[in-house]
Amino acid sequence: MKKILKWGIIGLGKASSQFIDSFETSEDHKIEIISSISKTKKFHDKKNLIYNISNSYLDVIKSKEVDIIYIGLPNNLHYEYSKLALQNGKHVLIEKPACTDADQFNEILEISQKNNLKAFEGIYFRSHPNILKIIELLKKNNFKNLNKINSEFGNDALGGKKFFGIRFKKPKENNRLFSQKLFGGAVWDTGCYPITFANIFFKKLNNEYLNHKNIINKKSSIGSTGVDMESELFLSQKNVEIKLKTSLINNLKNSIQIDFLEGKVEISNLLNIGKSAFIKININKENFEYKLDSNLDIIQSFKNKILESIENNYEDHFNFPLVNNFETLENIKILEKWRN
Numbered sequence: 001m002k003k004i005l006k007w008g009i010i011g012l013g014k015a016s017s018q019f020i021d022s023f024e025t026s027e028d029h030k031i032e033i034i035s036s037i038s039k040t041k042k043f044h045d046k047k048n049l050i051y052n053i054s055n056s057y058l059d060v061i062k063s064k065e066v067d068i069i070y071i072g073l074p075n076n077l078h079y080e081y082s083k084l085a086l087q088n089g090k091h092v093l094i095e096k097p098a099c100t101d102a103d104q105f106n107e108i109l110e111i112s113q114k115n116n117l118k119a120f121e122g123i124y125f126r127s128h129p130n131i132l133k134i135i136e137l138l139k140k141n142n143f144k145n146l147n148k149i150n151s152e153f154g155n156d157a158l159g160g161k162k163f164f165g166i167r168f169k170k171p172k173e174n175n176r177l178f179s180q181k182l183f184g185g186a187v188w189d190t191g192c193y194p195i196t197f198a199n200i201f202f203k204k205l206n207n208e209y210l211n212h213k214n215i216i217n218k219k220s221s222i223g224s225t226g227v228d229m230e231s232e233l234f235l236s237q238k239n240v241e242i243k244l245k246t247s248l249i250n251n252l253k254n255s256i257q258i259d260f261l262e263g264k265v266e267i268s269n270l271l272n273i274g275k276s277a278f279i280k281i282n283i284n285k286e287n288f289e290y291k292l293d294s295n296l297d298i299i300q301s302f303k304n305k306i307l308e309s310i311e312n313n314y315e316d317h318f319n320f321p322l323v324n325n326f327e328t329l330e331n332i333k334i335l336e337k338w339r340n
């Protein structure tokens with residue numbers, strides 16, 4: 001009989017809502033219980049997916065029916081509740097960033113290994129089959145030698161109209177995105193995406209991930225609540241120039257541009273690769289455009305990889321191009337240096 005993975009969910013913010021919606025097409029995954037201190041009423045219209053709603057996180061952590069817990073809490077609580085879940089015999093899927101401190105994530109890994117459990121970070125898009133199609137497309141066009149990478153992801157989360165280029169709306173500290181205490185700001189919210197975009201190609205072609213030791217410069221715009229509203233990071237690694245950018249105040253291109261010795265490539269919409277991605281290639285002064293469509297949701301794709309990993313008890317729970325724990329740990333070190 002095929003295993004059905006039974007989920008508990010802690011925290012009911014926007015990310016958790018998107019995660020819950022993915023169960024509408026899940027046959028091998030089931031939500032056993034969800035918990036939130038303040039938003040339980042919001043999910044009473046999803047009775048077809050959720051049978052047990054609690055206002056206590058411990059109800060999820062102590063449940064004997066749950067195999068794995070999704071930690072959808074603010075960034076500052078990821079470590080505490082992931083650790084507690086693992087200590088109570090549950091696998092964990094932690095919303096990005098997995099932790100805001102590399103030492104904390106190391107401890108999470110030690111606990112998971114000691115208890116024969118698995119910890120995953122929620123970087124969904126790297127699980128999608130179209131990532132391999134992009135890699136194959138580059139190989140087909142003989143792209144081999146990296147020169148420059150420009151990777152960016154950001155959206156205008158602040159909102160409000162601008163008058164003569166000036167925005168009068170101010171961020172509110174009670175919003176987690178703009179709270180120092182909750183580890184808000186552009187870097188901690190979406191900085192993982194330009195890094196994990198770039199790592200697809202850096203790992204494939206140079207056989208290593210971006211490393212915090214290769215950071216050479218950074219720039220940040222700090223808002224009135226003390227968090228970064230927009231940030232850039234510059235690295236030089238294996239003779240490749242890398243620029244990363246993320247923002248909470250501007251709608252960035254959400255793309256990666258790669259200069260090879262053999263030509264140029266631009267890939268757009270990578271984060272939404274479960275719907276469509278666009279690739280532009282310039283080689284030998286000729287331009288080519290490709291579109292990859294898909295009906296496979298990136299969260300569903302990711303959950304299936306988690307089920308496979310748990311069922312087969314893979315020692316190295318994820319293989320490239322998925323984000324494994326080694327990459328997550330190094331990414332946290334990059335985010336720490338970027339923000340601090």
